[in-house]
Amino acid sequence: MNIGLDMMGGDLAPLEAVKGVQQFLTEENSSAVLFLIGDQSKTEPLLTEFNFPVDRVKLIHAEQVIDMHEHPTKALKEKQKSSIAVGFHLLASGKTDAFISAGNTGAMLVGALFSIKAIKGVLRPTISTIIPKENGATGILLDVGLNADCKPEQLNQFAVMGSVFAKMILGIENPRVGLMNVGEEEGKGNILTQATFPLLKENKHIHFIGNIEGRDVLMDKADVMVCEGFTGNIILKLAETLYEITQRKNIQHEYFDRFNFEIYGGTPVLGVNKPVIIGHGISHGIAFKNMIVLAQKMIEKKVMEKMKEELQ
Amino acid sequence: MNIGLDMMGGDLAPLEAVKGVQQFLTEENSSAVLFLIGDQSKTEPLLTEFNFPVDRVKLIHAEQVIDMHEHPTKALKEKQKSSIAVGFHLLASGKTDAFISAGNTGAMLVGALFSIKAIKGVLRPTISTIIPKENGATGILLDVGLNADCKPEQLNQFAVMGSVFAKMILGIENPRVGLMNVGEEEGKGNILTQATFPLLKENKHIHFIGNIEGRDVLMDKADVMVCEGFTGNIILKLAETLYEITQRKNIQHEYFDRFNFEIYGGTPVLGVNKPVIIGHGISHGIAFKNMIVLAQKMIEKKVMEKMKEELQ
Numbered sequence: 001m002n003i004g005l006d007m008m009g010g011d012l013a014p015l016e017a018v019k020g021v022q023q024f025l026t027e028e029n030s031s032a033v034l035f036l037i038g039d040q041s042k043t044e045p046l047l048t049e050f051n052f053p054v055d056r057v058k059l060i061h062a063e064q065v066i067d068m069h070e071h072p073t074k075a076l077k078e079k080q081k082s083s084i085a086v087g088f089h090l091l092a093s094g095k096t097d098a099f100i101s102a103g104n105t106g107a108m109l110v111g112a113l114f115s116i117k118a119i120k121g122v123l124r125p126t127i128s129t130i131i132p133k134e135n136g137a138t139g140i141l142l143d144v145g146l147n148a149d150c151k152p153e154q155l156n157q158f159a160v161m162g163s164v165f166a167k168m169i170l171g172i173e174n175p176r177v178g179l180m181n182v183g184e185e186e187g188k189g190n191i192l193t194q195a196t197f198p199l200l201k202e203n204k205h206i207h208f209i210g211n212i213e214g215r216d217v218l219m220d221k222a223d224v225m226v227c228e229g230f231t232g233n234i235i236l237k238l239a240e241t242l243y244e245i246t247q248r249k250n251i252q253h254e255y256f257d258r259f260n261f262e263i264y265g266g267t268p269v270l271g272v273n274k275p276v277i278i279g280h281g282i283s284h285g286i287a288f289k290n291m292i293v294l295a296q297k298m299i300e301k302k303v304m305e306k307m308k309e310e311l312q
Numbered sequence: 313m314n315i316g317l318d319m320m321g322g323d324l325a326p327l328e329a330v331k332g333v334q335q336f337l338t339e340e341n342s343s344a345v346l347f348l349i350g351d352q353s354k355t356e357p358l359l360t361e362f363n364f365p366v367d368r369v370k371l372i373h374a375e376q377v378i379d380m381h382e383h384p385t386k387a388l389k390e391k392q393k394s395s396i397a398v399g400f401h402l403l404a405s406g407k408t409d410a411f412i413s414a415g416n417t418g419a420m421l422v423g424a425l426f427s428i429k430a431i432k433g434v435l436r437p438t439i440s441t442i443i444p445k446e447n448g449a450t451g452i453l454l455d456v457g458l459n460a461d462c463k464p465e466q467l468n469q470f471a472v473m474g475s476v477f478a479k480m481i482l483g484i485e486n487p488r489v490g491l492m493n494v495g496e497e498e499g500k501g502n503i504l505t506q507a508t509f510p511l512l513k514e515n516k517h518i519h520f521i522g523n524i525e526g527r528d529v530l531m532d533k534a535d536v537m538v539c540e541g542f543t544g545n546i547i548l549k550l551a552e553t554l555y556e557i558t559q560r561k562n563i564q565h566e567y568f569d570r571f572n573f574e575i576y577g578g579t580p581v582l583g584v585n586k587p588v589i590i591g592h593g594i595s596h597g598i599a600f601k602n603m604i605v606l607a608q609k610m611i612e613k614k615v616m617e618k619m620k621e622e623l624q
Binding site: 134145148180189190193213215217229230234237241248251253255 | 446457460461492494501502503505525526527529530531540541542543545546547548549550551552553554557560561563565567568
């Protein structure tokens with residue numbers, strides 16, 4: 001198993017990426033080979049310093065870097081030797097089985113769509129977030145920003161992809177799907193959710209439990225929470241601030257610690273043919289390690305293949 | 313000044329409503345007369361027990377009650393002697409200057425629209441919520457559920473109404489208006505926010521500071537946060553659970569105490585011709601008292617008149 005990792009992505013690259021690699025190699029019982037993609041002059045000294053086993057890491061030189069604020073499509077086209085472009089070349093050609101970057105999110109998405117492409121029949125890929133439930137359980141919310149405007153059919157596909165992820169990665173047996181809405185009863189909501197409800201209800205690939213509300217997001221009501229990317233993005237970013245606020249206000253509690261999204265690593269792009277994981281710009285070592293762990297799990301469990309089956 | 317109060321609205325009526333009246337009469341230096349509307353057989357014994365000064369309260373008999381789950385329009389039509397219907401009759405005829413109820417939200421909205429009507433030019437009234445900011449400041453978010461689908465022109469009006477409320481009731485000098493969105497830059501967002509941005513930018517009645525994101529909701533970035541009622545409702549209900557969770561988990565902090573929405577009383581309906589305030593179904597005495605205080609302030613400051621001016 002070969003996992004590609006962009007060493008130049010994120011504000012703290014490449015040092016934190018290297019630290020993540022170290023944590024993965026020392027803490028995880030794995031035989032995965034890591035393809036470390038980045039500027040040799042910057043990564044090689046670090047790799048020498050950290051003294052990684054040569055059979056577990058492979059340095060891939062990429063002389064360019066796509067900055068965080070570059071235009072995704074333009075940058076990918078013009079910077080074919082960037083770490084992100086090289087990462088996707090390796091993935092598309094089969095040399096790696098997954099690709100991870102904490103770099104330019106847009107470039108990662110465009111790269112995924114143009115190199116490994118969306119799963120046949122998928123209208124649009126999606127990104128999700130882990131939601132820590134009050135009772136200790138873990139849910140998944142999607143879409144969280146890739147698709148600000150959605151059609152009912154897209155939400156229906158998000159429900160399927162989210163269910164596969166919840167089952168295979170989060171280990172939830174028969175994940176309950178809830179439609180994010182402003183009321184519980186069928187018929188409530190905006191035009192989109194009103195049109196989506198019947199699709200979810202009829203979908204035999206999911207276990208739909210009906211509408212859920214804002215008050216249910218942190219409760220153990222639905223495991224897979226489906227919405228368009230506008231609402232999802234706002235919920236995600238609001239949830240992220242909860243951890244920051246409790247840190248700043250010195251409020252110590254294990255529940256709020258679970259809102260430290262670094263512990264989940266990054267978010268996988270669901271609906272494309274191979275595992276692609278996007279990290280937060282300020283990812284530290286732990287986040288990189290967790291993204292590698294997630295990539296490994298997604299490869300092992302054949303998550304993308306399972307999604308293809310369920311989406312037929 | 314006469315303020316109408318539905319004694320039968322809410323799960324804890326009429327006792328908690330009576331307690332709220334008592335708190336208002338004893339704690340507030342006011343000369344407002346309270347019109348207590350409800351079933352005489354249920355309210356009179358309580359009023360006698362609490363021994364309110366006769367010049368400050370006026371009992372108005374209403375033999376019917378609209379239940380929480382009745383269909384608003386149907387119930388209002390058929391129950392002309394319900395406390396909500398009587399409350400709006402008093403308000404529309406000028407016998408009272410404001411009306412408060414913790415009863416059926418839909419009936420309150422329908423009643424407001426049909427009796428005192430929307431301010432001329434207002435496409436749709438709106439309801440808002442107070443948002444406690446991390447630094448101790450207070451913001452307002454609107455719409456929070458009345459309008460699940462919105463047009464850009466509606467959001468533009470919400471911005472004006474929210475600004476007037478923030479200025480006159482929250483005492484914020486030149487309230488900063490932010491458009492809830494998924495990115496900071498102009499041009500980001502869904503179809504609705506992309507179309508709304510230029511309207512807000514050109515609106516001379518508000519101080520527009522641009523897009524805000526989920527991470528800004530609890531930060532002191534914008535005082536007036538504008539969105540359609542779908543997103544707003546989900547944010548509100550999510551925020552409400554924060555207080556409940558911290559209570560259940562025994563996390564004590566003054567910041568989270570501010571998410572106890574009872575301290576704000578209820579939400580005013582903005583965009584109608586007179587002050588109408590809707591309380592939460594489980595309102596306690598303190599919530600009723602705070603709603604009376606808010607109604608009084610809205611009457612004194614002529615908030616509705618100011619909105620009319622600003623919306624021209």
